Amino acid sequence: MNTHLKLLALAAATAVLAAGAALAVPVQPAASVDLPPLPGTAFARKVQAQQREAHEQLSRLPQYTPAAWAAQDFAGMPAQKWTIVHQDITAEVVAATKTLSTTVKVTVRANKSGIQKLDFVSLEISDATVLDADGNELTATTEAAGQGYGMLSITLPAPLTVDQDQTFEVTSKAVLDCNGDEGLMSCSFDSSFKSVVLVRYYLWSAVSSYSPFTSDLHVITAADEVAAAPGVPSGPVKLESGKLIWSFAQEEITDNAGFSIAEYEPLVVDAKGDLPTVRVYAIQPSADNAQTMADLGQQIIAAYGGWFVKFPWQGLNMIQLANNFGGGYAPLGAAFLYGEVFGMEPSDQDYGQWQSTVELIAHEIAHQWWGNLVAPLGAGNVCLSESLSEFASCLYTETALDNRSQILGDNLSYIFTVPDASDRPMTSSTVYYSAAYIQIIYHKGAVVFDMLRRELGDEVMLKSLSAYAQKYHRDYAKVEQLRAVLEETSGQDLGWFFKQWFSGKGAIRAHLAARFLPQDDGTWTVRFQVTQKAENLKRFQLVLAIDLADGKTEERVVEIAPSATETVVLAEVQVPSQPVRVRADPQRLLLRAFTVTTPGDVNLSGLVDGRDLVDMAIRHGRGVVFTAKNGNDYFMPDTGFNEIYDVAPDNRIDIDDVDTLIPWAGVEAEPF
Amino acid sequence: MLPIPRRSRSALSRLAAATIVVTPLLWSCSNNQTDTGSGTETDATAGADDGSISNGALPAFQASTPATGARVDLEGGWDDASKHVRVRLYVAGFANLLGLAGHLRFDPSALKLTALTGAPVPLGPSKDTLTWEARTMAKESPAGRVLLGGARFRKKPNPYVGPEGAVVDRELWVTLEFEVLQPGTHTIAFDPASTTARNDGNEEVSATWGSGQIVWKQGGVK
Ligand SMILES: [Zn+2]
Numbered sequence: 072m073n074t075h076l077k078l079l080a081l082a083a084a085t086a087v088l089a090a091g092a093a094l095a096v097p098v099q100p101a102a103s104v105d106l107p108p109l110p111g112t113a114f115a116r117k118v119q120a121q122q123r124e125a126h127e128q129l130s131r132l133p134q135y136t137p138a139a140w141a142a143q144d145f146a147g148m149p150a151q152k153w154t155i156v157h158q159d160i161t162a163e164v165v166a167a168t169k170t171l172s173t174t175v176k177v178t179v180r181a182n183k184s185g186i187q188k189l190d191f192v193s194l195e196i197s198d199a200t201v202l203d204a205d206g207n208e209l210t211a212t213t214e215a216a217g218q219g220y221g222m223l224s225i226t227l228p229a230p231l232t233v234d235q236d237q238t239f240e241v242t243s244k245a246v247l248d249c250n251g252d253e254g255l256m257s258c259s260f261d262s263s264f265k266s267v268v269l270v271r272y273y274l275w276s277a278v279s280s281y282s283p284f285t286s287d288l289h290v291i292t293a294a295d296e297v298a299a300a301p302g303v304p305s306g307p308v309k310l311e312s313g314k315l316i317w318s319f320a321q322e323e324i325t326d327n328a329g330f331s332i333a334e335y336e337p338l339v340v341d342a343k344g345d346l347p348t349v350r351v352y353a354i355q356p357s358a359d360n361a362q363t364m365a366d367l368g369q370q371i372i373a374a375y376g377g378w379f380v381k382f383p384w385q386g387l388n389m390i391q392l393a394n395n396f397g398g399g400y401a402p403l404g405a406a407f408l409y410g411e412v413f414g415m416e417p418s419d420q421d422y423g424q425w426q427s428t429v430e431l432i433a434h435e436i437a438h439q440w441w442g443n444l445v446a447p448l449g450a451g452n453v454c455l456s457e458s459l460s461e462f463a464s465c466l467y468t469e470t471a472l473d474n475r476s477q478i479l480g481d482n483l484s485y486i487f488t489v490p491d492a493s494d495r496p497m498t499s500s501t502v503y504y505s506a507a508y509i510q511i512i513y514h515k516g517a518v519v520f521d522m523l524r525r526e527l528g529d530e531v532m533l534k535s536l537s538a539y540a541q542k543y544h545r546d547y548a549k550v551e552q553l554r555a556v557l558e559e560t561s562g563q564d565l566g567w568f569f570k571q572w573f574s575g576k577g578a579i580r581a582h583l584a585a586r587f588l589p590q591d592d593g594t595w596t597v598r599f600q601v602t603q604k605a606e607n608l609k610r611f612q613l614v615l616a617i618d619l620a621d622g623k624t625e626e627r628v629v630e631i632a633p634s635a636t637e638t639v640v641l642a643e644v645q646v647p648s649q650p651v652r653v654r655a656d657p658q659r660l661l662l663r664a665f666t667v668t669t670p671g672d673v674n675l676s677g678l679v680d681g682r683d684l685v686d687m688a689i690r691h692g693r694g695v696v697f698t699a700k701n702g703n704d705y706f707m708p709d710t711g712f713n714e715i716y717d718v719a720p721d722n723r724i725d726i727d728d729v730d731t732l733i734p735w736a737g738v739e740a741e742p743f
Numbered sequence: 744m745l746p747i748p749r750r751s752r753s754a755l756s757r758l759a760a761a762t763i764v765v766t767p768l769l770w771s772c773s774n775n776q777t778d779t780g781s782g783t784e785t786d787a788t789a790g791a792d793d794g795s796i797s798n799g800a801l802p803a804f805q806a807s808t809p810a811t812g813a814r815v816d817l818e819g820g821w822d823d824a825s826k827h828v829r830v831r832l833y834v835a836g837f838a839n840l841l842g843l844a845g846h847l848r849f850d851p852s853a854l855k856l857t858a859l860t861g862a863p864v865p866l867g868p869s870k871d872t873l874t875w876e877a878r879t880m881a882k883e884s885p886a887g888r889v890l891l892g893g894a895r896f897r898k899k900p901n902p903y904v905g906p907e908g909a910v911v912d913r914e915l916w917v918t919l920e921f922e923v924l925q926p927g928t929h930t931i932a933f934d935p936a937s938t939t940a941r942n943d944g945n946e947e948v949s950a951t952w953g954s955g956q957i958v959w960k961q962g963g964v965k
Binding site: 620622649651678679680681682683684685687688689691692693694697707709711712725726729730733736737 | 845846880881890891893894898900901905935937
């Protein structure tokens with residue numbers, strides 16, 4: 072806090088004390104810090120991984136699509152005139168020139184008559200040759216489409232026959248650009264790994280999500296290399312040249328793809344009971360740790376299988392990528408993850424390494440259900456993939472690692488690092504383009520699903536997600552469809568919740584006050600007041616932990632359900648003896664920033680006294696802003712931070728807060 | 744609820760839990776001490792007669808605090824310079840004290856608080872003011888109730904180091920001066936429900952909260 076503000080705060084407090092009345096204006100919370108995460112921390116690694124995953128998402132879902140379609144879901148879109156049924160892809164990479172050579176046999180089917188021109192989107196390709204099933208060359212043109220994408224147009228000699236499959240063979244080359252920090256991230260190379268994300272052709276007429284197909288992928292490698300990809304592997308077959316060809320059958324209809332080549336030493340753990348085959352593709356020295364990764368993968372699959380539905384695919388391939396990939400992504404049946412993750416063991420507790428490894432892998436594996444089994448229908452429903460996967464991961468770490476640090480970090484990240492200008496509703500069709508996309512969809516999204524879990528209870532929440540997976544498996548879904556399933560399973564009207572948290576933006580930002588009132592029978596009443604701004608009224612269940620003078624703690628839950636115009640909500644609870652402190656939302660279950668209405672009454676006793684000072688001493692040093700040795704400020708999701716104690720608002724609890732609090736001694740809550 | 748067995752809590756997770764859940768207080772406090780007579784400083788300047796409190800015996804102070812254990816003890820007596828009774832509160836005998844607080848009460852119709860000074864407590868024996876500082880709250884609000892608090896703070900705090908309690912041998916906390924308005928025996932004592940002493944683990948530390956009496960035997964006022 073700067074000195075000027077501090078003086079103002081002190082002056083205000085002094086004026087109040089002189090007047091002998093409490094301040095009418097509560098302390099305003101600190102502004103969002105809008106800072107990058109502290110480098111080197113588990114949280115920074117996680118955010119980086121999420122950013123990389125979001126880039127991969129973009130490379131699989133080309134941004135370069137007709138604007139009107141990218142901006143809304145496809146509920147009202149007419150059926151497509153033709154679709155891709157199957158692709159048989161043979162790919163080879165030349166690392167030195169980062170050239171990808173492919174031969175793709177594309178099988179298409181016309182749904183309408185008169186289709187004579189076929190437009191595809193893929194990488195920006197060159198040297199394209201297109202042959203029909205009889206080997207006749209067809210007229211084809213290629214065109215750059217921006218950001219590394221390209222369009223391929225095939226003109227047929229005669230229109231397609233309706234409902235009859237027709238196969239073309241497209242041979243082409245593409246030069247890969249692995250360096251884009253913005254836009255297409257189609258590959259990742261280092262001295263050990265060559266990996267490519269986008270090798271397929273998609274319908275130009277729709278974003279790739281809407282043209283899924285079955286496929287066979289064949290990857291050509293050198294004799295000492297191994298290829299890894301989603302799907303059921305077979306091979307290798309040795310070519311006359313000495314090269315090897317590795318095949319992966321993808322029986323499921325899906326839009327995702329990618330492969331990687333390295334000196335993998337695959338570990339295959341066979342299917343057992345409800346657990347699928349898990350294949351770990353890692354190179355030395357990580358390959359020695361493959362069993363740890365396989366065990367972790369199976370434990371996560373077992374948990375999700377119990378919570379949602381049984382793992383739906385033939386197997387899961389966990390594939391190591393170059394470390395510089397920095398993240399993970401999860402096409403159907405696979406989890407591609409950056410290199411160092413594969414070397415982690417449960418004993419790696421320094422800097423939260425194992426914790427962040429589990430968080431990342433649990434997130435990627437969750438995509439097998441959320442994103443692959445049930446795919447989000449368009450940009451406004453991306454929370455059905457990313458938010459649900461992050462929520463599932465949080466649920467996993469909460470249960471298996473027995474801590475809530477993941478969900479708490481997500482919570483603090485959204486609350487403290489999203490400036491108003493960057494905030495969007497989770498269901499905004501343009502949320503991807505917010506600078507705070509990760510915080511809104513990954514972090515807030517996980518907390519929103521966790522708050523829903525608290526509303527419904529664990530059992531109903533998991534039962535609902537299971538019902539949703541059963542209803543929409545191998546299909547697209549919209550947020551309203553998930554809501555309908557939740558309402559049906561729970562018997563509750565969740566309209567308010569979805570309106571507030573999915574189609575509305577922001578978080579709970581409330582001023583709190585409490586008064587302790589002795590009753591004739593020796594019990595005490597805690598009268599509690601929640602003040603919100605008219606433009607941001609949120610409904611929520613608030614847990615109050617009420618510490619009593621005898622050392623006991625009483626817990627009460629109050630429903631804060633303001634009407635459309637109610638900025639102040641009162642609640643009263645009874646406790647058996649004299650209270651000394653109220654802790655509001657002590658476990659930070661809510662997506663919230665609280666401040667106290669009575670300045671300095673950080674423990675909500677209704678009176679600023681020495682207990683507030685002692686309570687502040689416990690929190691001293693906590694903060695979500697961290698000044699590193701280089702002098703720069705960074706965001707840090709310190710779960711011990713409680714913004715209520717930040718009375719001289721600067722997002723850290725320091726001596727300025729103490730010195731601001733002390734002059735408020737004796738201030739009592741205004742009667743209410 | 745969730746059909747996954749929980750692993751045993753790691754040290755890390757305990758730390759995480761500790762940061763968000765305040766440990767329930769273990770309350771132990773004896774405020775029902777009666778007079779032990781120790782540690783008192785009475786009638787230090789007895790015999791002076793300044794006329795302001797008539798011409799009888801001067802008011803005296805008697806403390807009720809044990810001399811050992813974690814405690815807040817009181818001492819005091821007549822101060823000839825100010826012509827008031829001066830009472831000092833000391834914090835003593837703590838092995839790990841991060842902060843303490845309480846409401847000190849007296850009868851405002853009998854005693855008028857004329858001066859109130861806090862000293863930074865707890866600092867610890869090293870008085871290592873490079874690393875530590877302390878803040879004290881001392882305010883009478885309303886008359887007859889003195890809100891007291893003291894806590895220790897790391898000068899260069901960060902989320903990784905956390906608070907650290909002080910070893911307190913005996914440190915002066917607060918000095919109060921009273922004008923005695925009426926003859927009689929006037930108790931100065933902490934409100935039992937208001938006191939707290941906590942260590943750096945946010946645990947309640949058992950302590951004795953001393954009390955005292957200002958005694959003014961009629962003297963010349965009859
Ligand atoms: Zn994801």
